[in-house]
Amino acid sequence: MTSSVQNESNDNWLKQGYNHFIDIANKITLAIEDGINIAVTSKYNPLYYHGALPQFYLWVLFLSGLLLFAYYVPTIDNAYLSNRLINAWTSVQYITNSIPFGGVIRGIHRYAGDAMVLFIFLHAIRVWFTDRYRQYRWIQWVSGVVLLLMVLFIGQTGYYLVWDERSLLLTRMTVSALEALPIIGAPLKAWFLNGDTITNLTLSNFLFIHIGLSFALLFVLWLHYVRMTRPVITPPPAVNFVLVGILLLAVFLVPITSGKMADLNSQPNTYEVDWFFLFNYWLMSHMSLAVFWVSMTAAAVIATILPWLVKNVSPPVIPAEVVISKCTGCSLCYRDCPYQAIEMVPAPAGSRFKLLATVNIPRCSSCGICVGACAFDAIDLPQLPDANVLSEIKTFAEAK
Amino acid sequence: MIKGPKDILILILALGALAVSIVFLPWSELGFTGNFPDWLSAVTNYFGVNKIFAELGTNKDLISLVKSSDAQHNLGDYAYSLFLFGVITASAIAIVLVGKEDNAEKTVLEVKK
Numbered sequence: 386m387t388s389s390v391q392n393e394s395n396d397n398w399l400k401q402g403y404n405h406f407i408d409i410a411n412k413i414t415l416a417i418e419d420g421i422n423i424a425v426t427s428k429y430n431p432l433y434y435h436g437a438l439p440q441f442y443l444w445v446l447f448l449s450g451l452l453l454f455a456y457y458v459p460t461i462d463n464a465y466l467s468n469r470l471i472n473a474w475t476s477v478q479y480i481t482n483s484i485p486f487g488g489v490i491r492g493i494h495r496y497a498g499d500a501m502v503l504f505i506f507l508h509a510i511r512v513w514f515t516d517r518y519r520q521y522r523w524i525q526w527v528s529g530v531v532l533l534l535m536v537l538f539i540g541q542t543g544y545y546l547v548w549d550e551r552s553l554l555l556t557r558m559t560v561s562a563l564e565a566l567p568i569i570g571a572p573l574k575a576w577f578l579n580g581d582t583i584t585n586l587t588l589s590n591f592l593f594i595h596i597g598l599s600f601a602l603l604f605v606l607w608l609h610y611v612r613m614t615r616p617v618i619t620p621p622p623a624v625n626f627v628l629v630g631i632l633l634l635a636v637f638l639v640p641i642t643s644g645k646m647a648d649l650n651s652q653p654n655t656y657e658v659d660w661f662f663l664f665n666y667w668l669m670s671h672m673s674l675a676v677f678w679v680s681m682t683a684a685a686v687i688a689t690i691l692p693w694l695v696k697n698v699s700p701p702v703i704p705a706e707v708v709i710s711k712c713t714g715c716s717l718c719y720r721d722c723p724y725q726a727i728e729m730v731p732a733p734a735g736s737r738f739k740l741l742a743t744v745n746i747p748r749c750s751s752c753g754i755c756v757g758a759c760a761f762d763a764i765d766l767p768q769l770p771d772a773n774v775l776s777e778i779k780t781f782a783e784a785k
Numbered sequence: 786m787i788k789g790p791k792d793i794l795i796l797i798l799a800l801g802a803l804a805v806s807i808v809f810l811p812w813s814e815l816g817f818t819g820n821f822p823d824w825l826s827a828v829t830n831y832f833g834v835n836k837i838f839a840e841l842g843t844n845k846d847l848i849s850l851v852k853s854s855d856a857q858h859n860l861g862d863y864a865y866s867l868f869l870f871g872v873i874t875a876s877a878i879a880i881v882l883v884g885k886e887d888n889a890e891k892t893v894l895e896v897k898k
Contacts (some may be wrong), residue, residue, distance in 0.1 A: 425881065426881075429881050482859065485814055485859075485862065486859075486862050486865075486866075487859075487862075488856070488859055488862055488863070489863065489865075489866045492866075621880075622877075622880055623877040623878075623880040623881045624877075626873045626874070626876050626877035626880065627873075627874060627877040629873055630869075630870045630871075630873040630874040630877065631870075633866040633867070633869050633870040633873065634866075634870040636863070636866050637851075637854060637856075637863050637864075637866045637867040637870065638854050639854065639855065640855050640856040640863055642855060
């Protein structure tokens with residue numbers, strides 16, 4: 386008895402603490418957005434396109450990657466062609482130094498990747514703090530976590546492709562990490578290297594993963610959008626212009642350069658960490674591989690199941706309810722619902738009407754748009770009856 | 786499409802930005818040196834703006850700014866990316882200024898006659 390009271394008290398403390406944190410985080414998020422609204426108006430506030438911006442950068446990455454792909458040679462074996470060394474590293478050097486604007490395009494490709502990760506994190510934090518990731522939005526959240534992991538892995542393979550000393554070190558670190566995994570370690574290593582050791586096939590594999598997985602992003606993006614009727618996927622042109630401008634400025638201020646060509650007979654020890662993509666390698670070099678894998682797996686699992694972890698902590702969404710006696714089956718609510726949460730079904734026997742609106746509870750966000758759409762007062766939010774809303778509006782109008 | 790003086794002004798500015806970007810392109814391809822292909826030299830001499838280009842190409846401060854940014858080759862490409870940054874940002878500001886009046890709420894339904 387005492388123990389259950391104690392548990393309940395702990396639960397309440399946790400619940401209040403979490404809700405207090407989310408409340409403050411939400412207020413800070415909205416205050417920052419309000420501040421930017423004052424400066425650039427809500428129409429051009431980039432934070433209102435936090436979901437669309439990673440996708441915008443995806444198009445930039447596809448276009449810039451196309452040029453890089455045209456000239457990239459995925460080999461490591463220092464093959465000679467007419468006395469010229471041709472391999473991955475020299476092809477990247479050729480792109481950077483010899484092709485008109487090759488260095489600029491390479492820089493855009495790199496910084497667009499960084500920007501994409503940055504905006505994905507901003508997007509995730511925004512939907513978390515504003516409580517828009519759970520219940521009917523769980524598909525978006527889970528597919529979003531998968532997208533983030535895919536983007537991080539794709540970015541890392543991009544670092545291997547340059548085939549400088551850092552690429553070699555990262556490849557060897559990845560192989561060590563994979564080998565440390567029980568049972569699946571050996572086959573994963575063989576898959577990663579496309580054989581037992583680093584060969585030309587290894588770089589072909591990296592290039593295949595880098596490009597193939599990038600196209601696979603499109604399928605997961607479809608899952609990400611599937612339940613949204615009108616997702617905002619394109620920022621306004623002015624925002625796009627500014628973001629491309631900032632990319633170009635970054636390319637000018639910090640041009641991308643390669644390290645020394647990778648040499649399989651040497652073992653580089655230090656490398657420059659890119660915190661957007663390579664933070665896990667930094668972690669890997671500061672802890673044992675067992676701790677690394679456990680912490681990485683735990684972080685991914687916790688991020689994925691976050692909507693259910695807070696299920697009993699955050700207040701639930703109370704779905705709209707159809708007043709069957711008043712519903713005429715006119716479909717207005719069905720057309721207006723942004724979450725496809727209303728389904729029109731055949732009206733029950735004896736009804737004067739053909740159709741009846743029903744609420745698909747897991748999809749309902751309790752936004753009230755259907756209540757506004759209904760001309761017959763036939764759909765209600767249980768926690769916010771029409772009469773109360775009308776009296777509030779009346780009081781507000783009279784006070785004015 | 787063109788409805789008034791504002792649209793004509795936008796068109797002129799857009800064509801101007803395009804023309805200047807294209808004129809700057811060979812300059813950047815020649816490595817930000819101030820040397821131009823013959824046709825561009827002829828054009829810049831004709832309009833009397835060759836001095837500006839020559840000054841830009843030999844300006845030590847500007848060149849050291851590009852070099853200090855760690856660009857090893859094709860300095861002109863990087864300088865052109867800075868130029869494009871300016872053009873694109875200015876265009877964005879122009880779009881915002883022009884589009885500001887569209888910011889008003891437009892959800893009022895038209896009355897059917």
